[in-house]
Amino acid sequence: MRHSAAHVMAQAIRELYPNAQFAFGPETDNGFYYDVKIPDGALKSEDLPKIEKIMQRISKGRHPFEKKDMGRNEALAFFTSQEFKIKALEGLLKDEQSVSVYTQDGFSDLCRGPHVEHTGQIGAFTIDRIAGAYWLGDSKNEPLQRVYGLCFATKEELKEYKTMMEEARKRDHREIGKKLELFSFHEEGAGFVFWHPRGLTIFNLLIEFIRAENGKRGGKEIKTPEILSVDLWHKSGHYDNFRDNMYFTTAEDKPYAVKPMNCPGSILVYKDGLHSFRDLPLRLMEIGHVHRFELSGVLHGLFRLRAFTQDDGHIYCAQEQVEGEISSFVDAVFSVYGVFGFEDITVFVSTKPEHAMGSDEMWENATAALKVALDKKGVQYKIKEGEGAFYGPKIEFNVKDCIKRNWQLGTIQVDFSMPERFGLEFVGSDGARHRPVLLHRAVLGSLERFLGIYIEHVAGLFPAWIAPVQAIILPVTDNQNEYAAQILAQLKAQGIRAELDLASERLNKKIRNAQLAKIPYMVILGEKEAESKNISVRLRSGENVNEIQVSQFTQTVGGLCASHSTLLWPEIPPQQATAAE
């Protein structure tokens, strides 16, 4: 349907620009696009509504899509005025005996199909935007204009999608990060994030959380240097495979590299001593800060940085322990994601790529171990053929956020290559030296990216346990300032991250400011509270819990935080995350 819509769009564009040249026009996840070239001109944004209008007309005409097979030479003759179709026939399709051509309403296009029966079946669509593209996606080739359309079976779905996009725009973590004073970016360091006090509070709480999770599961934390001799990176293979993404520096004429990954450092720690089979599996975790050079055009808020922090881990184990380690890692992933409200998790197993190290037997064993571990747990997964790392197969974990976008987070990879390159060993029960298997794993991946995703997932409405400011105290008048200061001290003494608003403003304004800062608890202190020595609490969700004791508040909040609850108050349903102001 979407692909058929692309043909209809091409027809509409040809009507506006009769000599338009068409390249490729496939479907996308939510619509379609077509790459076009307008000789001696360009499509303008004013053209989009016109195109859409013509498309509506064509659609209403219910013109049938007719398929015709023709020989390659016949097609070459047929498309003489379409330079890109010729190029396609002479390039990509040069080995084909015959190709197919689809025609609707007098417009013919080279196409493998299939198509819907007639143009009335292309559903609800709209022309979205124009962007730049190149013939075959190579910037050395001729520039084209890519016209994007959205297309869904029904108007309702189209509308739903538009609403979702609007919602996504409002949740943009870059905007929320600015409004909530979490972090900033500066020209002086493109691609590097500057954490502000509130953002760093969240970041540190996240580390604290993941550190505890790792510890619970037998992880031992290490920390390795950020700059290491280039020799090490030659040995690890990063210099050969990853050099373009690395930063280099020199001191005393010796070349160094800033680490883009933590594994070589971890391996040096492992190698610093002899290991018995009794030590395995050895799970070395590292909250590692890595630098990776990325092309300027791909930088994107916290999602794509040039320096970020991984909740990395390297597990050294015997071959027969791999399955068990995978199994417990999967448990960890599901458990951790659940805490953040990511319930919809998709699992992929990526298999041997074209360029790979190690024997087929090794790959088969490792891939089988991954699959068996997942099967035994009853975890459904999909295969990504040939998408594994060059050193081993991997499992990838995707989550769906509350507006149904997919994100890849954790991964666990089996590595036979590094243990070989670095000559890793352990002494087995037989007294002989054996080679351990290395598992690379990360639950959250990049903490920065994870926080970006999480910010958008909750639209900045952090649960109490990770909210940078948990409570703000709002005296109704200056007469309560002194009482408010006492309450502040009490809350802080109980470990609540609290602040006090002493501005000479009305309560309404203070509440508004607190709401905009998305602070979970507003502690309101007026004459009544000062007298009774109680506090009244307004929840961010609008509910009130009036006239309670401070200890009741701190115990309740403490309990909710300890369990990482998403509730703001017991028995009050959690706040629906919306991007509203």
Place this chain on the structure above:
RNA sequence: GCUGGCGUAGCUCAGCUGGUAGAGCAGCUGAUUUGUAAUCAGCAGGUCGGAGGUUCAAAUCCUCUCGCCAGCUCCA
């Protein structure tokens, strides 16, 4: 990196075809002492991203550069 768009006060933005900058919010000061989403008034705040150039005159035009945004770097 490439293509296109954008860059004006801390933030969000206005500033027509060139005549050397303006609003709201935030900030500061004062008044007000207020009970569940914006009290009033005053003040202060900008080498218009940066560097060149055209011009009597540049935020406005040109060149370069930096950054941001969208897209591309799979796909008849």
